[in-house]
Amino acid sequence: MKRVGKDFFTGDVLNVAERLPGMDIVIKRGESETRYTITETEAYNGTDDRACHASKGRTPRTEVMFREGGILYIYFVYGMHWMMNIVTGMENNPQAVLIRGAGDISGPGRVTKVMGIDGSFNGESVITSQRIWIEDPGRRVKIVSLPRVGINYAGEPWISMPWRFLIRS
DNA sequence: GTAAGGATTGGC
DNA sequence: CCAATCCTTACT
Numbered sequence: 001m002k003r004v005g006k007d008f009f010t011g012d013v014l015n016v017a018e019r020l021p022g023m024d025i026v027i028k029r030g031e032s033e034t035r036y037t038i039t040e041t042e043a044y045n046g047t048d049d050r051a052c053h054a055s056k057g058r059t060p061r062t063e064v065m066f067r068e069g070g071i072l073y074i075y076f077v078y079g080m081h082w083m084m085n086i087v088t089g090m091e092n093n094p095q096a097v098l099i100r101g102a103g104d105i106s107g108p109g110r111v112t113k114v115m116g117i118d119g120s121f122n123g124e125s126v127i128t129s130q131r132i133w134i135e136d137p138g139r140r141v142k143i144v145s146l147p148r149v150g151i152n153y154a155g156e157p158w159i160s161m162p163w164r165f166l167i168r169s
Numbered sequence: 170g171t172a173a174g175g176a177t178t179g180g181c
Numbered sequence: 182c183c184a185a186t187c188c189t190t191a192c193t
Contacts, residue, residue, distance in 0.1 A: 085176085
């Protein structure tokens with residue numbers, strides 16, 4: 001079993017966000033497992049990062065981000081899209097990695113739609129879950145980092161931080 | 170209770 | 182360019 005464990009997800013969000021592209025998300029439904037290679041991520045880095053939901057404090061929605069890394073933070077935006085994040089870091093240090101692309105899927109809203117991810121996955125542990133986890137096949141991939149998308153409201157310097165990570169194709 | 174706005178997407 | 186669509190948060 002190549003399932004990625006707790007030590008990886010309790011590490012710093014920037015390290016996790018940069019290393020996830022090239023690893024696989026595995027979704028198990030019934031007896032069938034589907035693998036999607038992660039192609040794009042973004043890091044949301046603690047209470048100082050004005051683009052991170054946790055910068056507004058510990059609320060019912062952001063509560064999962066304050067827990068120990070390795071669980072999912074799933075939320076609903078624009079009245080139609082689910083966003084999937086993996087919480088990272090230690091307890092009380094709210095961080096998460098947004099999954100923006102996997103396999104042939106481009107865009108975070110499409111990722112959750114194709115994978116069947118919704119609010120029922122919020123707080124679920126990718127370390128122990130029997131329906132979603134991460135595997136590391138040991139692929140060598142080149143990573144490009146760029147500014148994050150859709151967070152202009154956060155202002156500088158957060159708009160310009162190169163915390164979006166993609167596989168260089 | 171009310172209001173504003175969003176870590177997006179698809180269509181014009 | 183802009184509408185869709187509803188949840189979360191802040192404020193009265």
